Amino acid sequence: MNVHTPPILQKLAIQTLVREQALGMSDLEEMAHGLFPALFKEAIDGRYIKLIKALVIAWPFHCLPVGALMRTTDLETLQAVLDGVDIRRTIGFHPRRKKLQFLDLRNVHHSFWNIWTDSEDSDYSAEILDEKKALQVRPRYALRQRLKVTVDLCIRSCLDEAQTWFLKWAQERKGSLYFCCTKMKIWTLPVKALRHIFHVFDPEHIMELELNTEWTLLELTRFAPYFGQMRNLHKVFLAPLHKIDFHLPNRTRVTEVKCINKFASQFSKFNCLQHLFMFCVHFLRSQMNQVLGCLMTPLKTLSITYSLVSQRDLDSFACCQSLFQLKHLELRGVVLLDLDLMPLRGLLMKVAGILETLDLQGCRMKDSQLSVLLPAFKQCSQISNINFYNNEFSMPFPKDLLQHTANWSKMNVEQYPAPLECYDEFAQVSVERFAQVCQDLMDTLRAIRQPKNSSFATDICHTCGERWVFDQVANLCHCWQ
Numbered sequence: 001m002n003v004h005t006p007p008i009l010q011k012l013a014i015q016t017l018v019r020e021q022a023l024g025m026s027d028l029e030e031m032a033h034g035l036f037p038a039l040f041k042e043a044i045d046g047r048y049i050k051l052i053k054a055l056v057i058a059w060p061f062h063c064l065p066v067g068a069l070m071r072t073t074d075l076e077t078l079q080a081v082l083d084g085v086d087i088r089r090t091i092g093f094h095p096r097r098k099k100l101q102f103l104d105l106r107n108v109h110h111s112f113w114n115i116w117t118d119s120e121d122s123d124y125s126a127e128i129l130d131e132k133k134a135l136q137v138r139p140r141y142a143l144r145q146r147l148k149v150t151v152d153l154c155i156r157s158c159l160d161e162a163q164t165w166f167l168k169w170a171q172e173r174k175g176s177l178y179f180c181c182t183k184m185k186i187w188t189l190p191v192k193a194l195r196h197i198f199h200v201f202d203p204e205h206i207m208e209l210e211l212n213t214e215w216t217l218l219e220l221t222r223f224a225p226y227f228g229q230m231r232n233l234h235k236v237f238l239a240p241l242h243k244i245d246f247h248l249p250n251r252t253r254v255t256e257v258k259c260i261n262k263f264a265s266q267f268s269k270f271n272c273l274q275h276l277f278m279f280c281v282h283f284l285r286s287q288m289n290q291v292l293g294c295l296m297t298p299l300k301t302l303s304i305t306y307s308l309v310s311q312r313d314l315d316s317f318a319c320c321q322s323l324f325q326l327k328h329l330e331l332r333g334v335v336l337l338d339l340d341l342m343p344l345r346g347l348l349m350k351v352a353g354i355l356e357t358l359d360l361q362g363c364r365m366k367d368s369q370l371s372v373l374l375p376a377f378k379q380c381s382q383i384s385n386i387n388f389y390n391n392e393f394s395m396p397f398p399k400d401l402l403q404h405t406a407n408w409s410k411m412n413v414e415q416y417p418a419p420l421e422c423y424d425e426f427a428q429v430s431v432e433r434f435a436q437v438c439q440d441l442m443d444t445l446r447a448i449r450q451p452k453n454s455s456f457a458t459d460i461c462h463t464c465g466e467r468w469v470f471d472q473v474a475n476l477c478h479c480w481q
Contacts, residue, residue, distance in 0.1 A: 028058035036060060037113060044069045049080045056084025057091070063102045065110035067151070075162040078105075082169055085147065089176075105151040105166075106182065146176065152183040155197065157190075167197070174200045185210040191222045203229035210237040217283065221259040228266035239279030260287060268294035275301040282308045289316035298325035303359075306333035314339055318346035326351045330359040332387075337364045341372045348376035355380055361415075362390040367397045378404040387415045389457055389467075394420040395437065398456075402445045413453045416441070418468065422458065429458050429468055431476065438470035 031039075036059065043051040044066070056064065066081055081103075088100060104110065149170070159167070170179050181201040186194070186209075203226050215223070264287050267273070276299055278284070284291060285308040292302075299322050309331075317323060329351075336344075348355065358380070370393055393401075398419050405411070419441075422434040438456040445451055458468040466477040 028054055031058075033060040040066075041069060041113070044077065047074070047077060049076055052077060052080040053084040053087070056081055057088045059084075059088075059100055060098055062098050062100065063104070063112060064100060065102075065104040065106075065112050067105040067107050068110040068113060070105075070107065073107075073160070073162040075165060078162055078166060082166075089147070100147055103147060103149045105149065107152070146178040148178045148180060150180045150182060153181050153197070153201070154185040154187070155189050155194075156187045157193075167200075170200050171196065180205045182206065183208040185212070187212050188214060191215065191219050194223070194226065198226055198229075203227075204231055206230045207232055208235040208237075209233055210239075212237075212239050214240075217256060217259045221262050224263045224266050227263070228269045231269055231271050233270050233273050235275040235277075236273065237277040237279070238281050239277070240281075260284070261290070264290045265294070267291050268296070270296060272297055274299060275303075277301070277303040277305075278307055279303075279305050280307055286310045286312045288313035289320065292316060292320040292322050295320075295322035298322050300326065301328040301330075302326055303328070303330035303332075304334055305330060309334050309336075309339075311339050314341070315343045318343040318350075323347055324350050325354065327354055328357045329355065330357070331363060332359045333362040335364050336360075336369065337366065341365075341369050345373050345376045348373065349379060352376060352379035352381065354382055356382055357385040358383060359385075359387045360391065361387045365391040365393075367392075367394055370397050370401060374401060374404050377401065378407060381407050382410055383408055384410045385413045386411070387413075389415050389417055390459055391417050392420060393417055398441055399444050402441065402448060405445075406448050408449065411449075411452065414451065414455075416454075416456045418456050418458045418470070431474070434458070434468055434470065435474040438474065442470070 036055065040052075040055050040059075042048075043055060070077060085100070085103060151166075154163075170177075179200050179202075182205065184201075184206050209227075209230060211223075213219075260283060264284065267290075273295060274297065281304075288304075288309070289312065292299075293316060302323060314336075326347075329347075348358075370391070388401075398416060401416075405414075408414075418429070418434060419437055422429055422437050424430050424433075441456060442454070445454060453471075455469050455471045457470070460467055461477040461479055464478040468477055469475045
C-alpha cells in the first residue's frame with residue numbers, strides 16, 4: 001500500500017491496520033510518509049494509545065499539530081504523545097525520519113491536516129507545508145535545536161488531571177525543550193503560583209491574555225512585571241477586577257495611586273496590542289488617558305463594559321491617537337448620564353469612515369446627549385452593527401436619529417430603545433402605545449432605507465427577565481403572552 005492506492009481502499013486498509021494494531025516500529029519506519037497523517041487520525045479517534053506513541057516516535061515530518069485532533073484533553077492520549085516525544089529524543093537520528101521541530105498542542109484548526117486529501121501529490125504538498133512551518137521557529141531557538149512545544153493554557157486554582165500532569169512534564173524539561181504559550185487565561189490563581197508557570201512559558205510569547213481574578217490591588221501590582229513582559233500581546237481581556245478594594249485600613253491613597261500607576265504603565269510596553277476589553281474594571285477610573293495614551297499601536301477594538309468612567313476618561317477619547325483607527329467601540333453598561341459627550345462625538349467623527357460596530361446599550365443617555373452625538377452618527381458610513389438599548393429617549397429624538405442614518409448602507413443589525421412615550425405614568429409598558437409608537441418609527445426608518453434586522457425594545461421586565469421587542473410586529477415578554 002502507498003499514497004497512490006485508491007482513496008477508499010487506502011482508508012479501509014488503514015482502519016483495518018489500526019483496529020488490529022498490526023504495525024510494529026519496523027513497519028512504521030518503512031511506511032510511506034503520506035500515510036502517517038491518516039493513520040495518526042485513526043489512532044487518535046480510536047484512542048489506540050500504543051499506536052499513538054509509536055507514530056510519534058516514527059513521525060516523518062518537522063511539524064506535529066496534534067492538538068487539532070484532540071477535541072478534549074485526554075490524559076492517556078496526552079501521555080502517549082509526550083512519551084513518544086521523550087523516546088524520540090533519546091533514540092537520536094534516523095535516516096528516514098526528519099527532526100521534529102514543532103509540536104502544537106493547541107485545540108485550533110491546522111491546515112496541515114487539510115493537505116491529506118485524495119490528491120496524488122499530497123506527500124509533496126505536505127513537505128512544502130512542513131518546511132514553511134519550520135521557518136516560523138525563531139532563529140535563536142533553531143540554533144539551540146530545541147523542539148518547540150506550543151500550547152494554550154487556562155490556569156485555575158484547581159487544575160484538572162491532564163493540565164497538572166502536563167505542567168509538571170513541562171517544568172521538568174524546561175532546559176531541553178522550548179515551550180511557548182500563545183493564549184493564556186488566568187482564573188482565581190494566586191500571583192505567587194504564576195511564577196513557576198512563567199519560568200517555563202516566557203510571557204513574551206503570549207498573544208492573548210484573559211485575566212479573570214479577584215486579586216487585591218497589591219496582588220495586581222505584583223503581577224504587573226509579568227504583564228509588562230507580554231510585549232507581543234494582540235488581545236487583552238481584563239475581568240472582573242471590580243472586587244479590588246480602595247481605602248482599606250492600612251493603605252494610604254498615595255500607595256493606591258502608586259499601585260494603579262505601576263499596572264497602568266505596563267501598557268506602554270506592548271508592541272502590537274489591537275484589541276482591549278475591560279469588564280468591571282473600576283480601579284482604572286480616571287486613568288484611561290494613561291492606559292490609552294501610551295499605547296504604541298492603534299487599537300481596532302476598545303470595549304469598556306460595566307465600568308466606572310469619569311469625565312476625565314471621556315475627555316481622553318478625543319485626543320488619544322491609539323483610538324483613531326477603531327473599528328469596534330463598546331461602552332455597554334457605562335453610565336454616561338451626567339457626562340459631557342462632546343469628546344465622544346469628537347472620537348466618533350475621527351473614526352466615522354472605518355467604525356463598524358458601536359454598542360451604547362445601558363449608558364442611560366438622555367435626549368440632550370443623543371443630540372450631541374447625532375452629527376457624528378450621520379458620518380458613520382461603514383457602520384454595520386449598532387445598539388442603543390436601555391437609553392432614555394423621548395419622541396421626537398429617536399425619529400431624528402433615524403433620519404440621520406441614510407448613510408448607513410452597510411447596516412446589518414440595529415437596536416433602538418422604545419421611546420419613553422411607550423410607558424404609562426407608573427413606568428409600565430402600554431401595549432397600545434408600544435405597538436403604535438414603534439410602528440411609526442419603523443415606518444420612518446423604511447422611508448429612509450431598507451433595514452435588514454432592526455428592532456425597538458423596552459427595558460428588561462423585572463418579572464420574567466425579557467424585553468418587549470418590536471421588529472415586524474410587537475413581541476411581548478412572557479408575562480403578557
